[in-house]
Amino acid sequence: MQNSMxxxxxxxxxxxxxxxxxxxxxxxxxxxxxxxxPPASQASVAGTSSAKVxxxxxxxxxxxxxxxxxxxxxxxxxxxxxKFICTSTxxxxxxxxxxxxAGGTPSGxxxxxxxxxxxxxxVQVTYKGQPLYTFAQDQVAGQANGQxxxxxxxxxxxxxxxxxxxxxxxxxxxxxxxxxxxxxxSSKSGGYGY
Numbered sequence: 630m631q632n633s634m635x636x637x638x639x640x641x642x643x644x645x646x647x648x649x650x651x652x653x654x655x656x657x658x659x660x661x662x663x664x665x666x667p668p669a670s671q672a673s674v675a676g677t678s679s680a681k682v683x684x685x686x687x688x689x690x691x692x693x694x695x696x697x698x699x700x701x702x703x704x705x706x707x708x709x710x711x712k713f714i715c716t717s718t719x720x721x722x723x724x725x726x727x728x729x730x731a732g733g734t735p736s737g738x739x740x741x742x743x744x745x746x747x748x749x750x751x752v753q754v755t756y757k758g759q760p761l762y763t764f765a766q767d768q769v770a771g772q773a774n775g776q777x778x779x780x781x782x783x784x785x786x787x788x789x790x791x792x793x794x795x796x797x798x799x800x801x802x803x804x805x806x807x808x809x810x811x812x813x814x815s816s817k818s819g820g821y822g823y
């Protein structure tokens with residue numbers, strides 16, 4: 630019975646996250662979509678008017694963009710041209726937008742940073758037009774557990790110099806797959822229910 634529960638609970642949780650993140654959303658803001666958003670304090674905000682973005686070397690992926698705490702930054706390949714897909718509460722509990730306070734600007738050692746207004750009114754940091762997120766399953770700096778998770782598009786760690794269309798291909802072709810059985814290896818096969 631306990632073995633059944635160990636499989637059943639993660640499967641149900643993964644189904645909820647998959648169904649919530651799998652829905653497409655336009656840039657239009659409605660009262661109901663704004664109410665379903667978590668408060669900005671749940672996003673990756675350092676409590677200042679500026680979010681810091683820098684580079685770091687990932688053992689798995691090479692040089693990637695990270696936030697001020699060293700957490701890997703990701704983008705969703707399907708989020709292009711100002712269209713947000715990750716807007717539901719379930720998706721935002723897994724993928725945390727890197728935001729700044731209204732009127733704030735991102736800073737750091739990375740060029741081409743900007744901001745974009747999310748459907749809930751918060752202001753998200755972008756790199757070359759790609760909205761930036763951290764992943765809830767990355768528990769310490771340097772982890773890249775979100776790399777390659779498939780949803781309505783693919784979640785990819787952001788690499789410096791990669792444009793919106795080349796980031797996914799340069800990250801996957803530039804990364805050498807790790808044959809080791811590390812805890813990060815399961816994410817490519819949808820280990821988080823995607």
